[in-house]
Amino acid sequence: MNCPRCQKSTKVVNSRPLEGGRAVKRRRECLHCSQRFSTYERLSLGDFRVVKRNDSKELYARHKIEAGLRKALEKRPVTEAQFQKLLFDIEADVFSLGKEKISSEQIGRIVLDRLKKTDKVGYLRFASVYRNFRSPQAFAKEIERLEKVGARA
Numbered sequence: 001m002n003c004p005r006c007q008k009s010t011k012v013v014n015s016r017p018l019e020g021g022r023a024v025k026r027r028r029e030c031l032h033c034s035q036r037f038s039t040y041e042r043l044s045l046g047d048f049r050v051v052k053r054n055d056s057k058e059l060y061a062r063h064k065i066e067a068g069l070r071k072a073l074e075k076r077p078v079t080e081a082q083f084q085k086l087l088f089d090i091e092a093d094v095f096s097l098g099k100e101k102i103s104s105e106q107i108g109r110i111v112l113d114r115l116k117k118t119d120k121v122g123y124l125r126f127a128s129v130y131r132n133f134r135s136p137q138a139f140a141k142e143i144e145r146l147e148k149v150g151a152r153a
């Protein structure tokens with residue numbers, strides 16, 4: 001990693017695990033101008049392709065899942081740490097499928113599965129966008145189903 005100021009080589013002066021060892025923060029120092037800066041290392045799904053409903057493909061984009069999750073969990077009692085863990089778990093599930101491409105439906109199911117265990121309101125919000133409930137009845141049915149699952153747990 002080169003220095004952002006003078007573009008010369010740098011060295012790592014300190015490494016610190018983050019998110020319970022799921023990411024690493026490295027403190028670096030430029031060998032030339034002594035500028036200090038940080039880099040982060042985390043699991044990359046950059047080569048993943050997502051197949052959309054209309055069969056078009058696009059590169060996996062973490063920020064899209066993150067945006068959908070943020071919307072679903074808006075004003076919900078979920079801490080930033082819980083949110084980051086949720087996002088990580090979802091990506092780990094996607095990654096563990098071991099495929100080079102995945103359908104947007106599969107990703108949606110993974111997100112719903114994880115959300116269900118984290119926040120039921122968030123789950124319903126996400127489901128209402130993802131499943132595109134055709135009627136209020138269909139939505140009510142899903143809530144009913146969810147309550148049954150909750151009762152069993």
Ligand SMILES: [Zn+2]
Pocket residue numbers: 003004005006007008030031032033034035
């Ligand atoms: Zn420098």
